[in-house]
């Protein structure tokens with residue numbers, strides 16, 4: 190069980206409060222969609238939960254282990270178990286998809302590995318297995334800069350898994366993708382939850398959260414207003430988070 194108590198986050202020297210006391214509990218294996226209007230705090234919530242942003246206040250526990258107590262950013266030990274997937278994942282465009290997977294993402298892999306690109310042969314096998322599992326084996330030796338948007342998202346997911354992420358926070362992972370590519374990315378994320386017991390939390394348009402997620406969180410003005418199992422939201426629920 191993962192528990193968040195009283196998460197507060199502000200910027201501009203505490204002048205702008207973005208998250209205003211979030212309390213939530215969730216389990217490994219859940220696929221959670223975060224919905225809300227622009228500026229409601231979705232990305233900030235994802236960045237805090239994946240330990241990419243410092244918390245002003247709040248407690249965060251994973252299976253009774255303290256990740257954060259009273260604010261902060263968590264230790265490297267916990268950060269390496271989280272992945273934050275950006276809308277446009279950053280890659281070394283001249284390096285292959287495989288090399289990018291092996292080198293890893295900032296915050297998840299040690300700096301010397303990203304700088305030198307040093308890899309072990311069992312890492313190589315692990316990366317190839319992961320790329321194969323997600324239907325990307327034929328892209329392994331293609332330059333990352335030439336991948337399509339959907340392929341880039343799926344390679345970013347592989348990269349997170351190869352480096353040990355048990356928890357993935359994805360910030361609008363399908364924005365700008367055609368419906369077919371979006372479906373592949375979302376089904377990949379679903380598989381991680383159902384078959385591999387990973388936790389995936391994604392900011393999504395409401396209709397995709399309703400279709401693919403097992404749970405929906407609705408954010409309004411930095412507060413959690415809706416927490417329901419994955420289903421169509423009612424008109425009242427959509428109104429509560431300013432989506433009508």
Ligand SMILES: Nc1ncnc2c1ncn2[C@@H]1O[C@H](COP(=O)(O)OP(=O)(O)OP(=O)(O)O)[C@@H](O)[C@H]1O
Nearest residue numbers: 200201205207225226227228229230231232233234
């Ligand atoms: N570093 C920052 N400095 C100042 N304001 C910020 C900063 N980060 C976020 N904000 C503001 O905090 C609010 C919440 O931002 P956030 O990106 O979390 O919202 P969001 O719900 O993800 O929005 P969108 O759907 O448009 O991506 C916005 O008003 C944003 O402008």
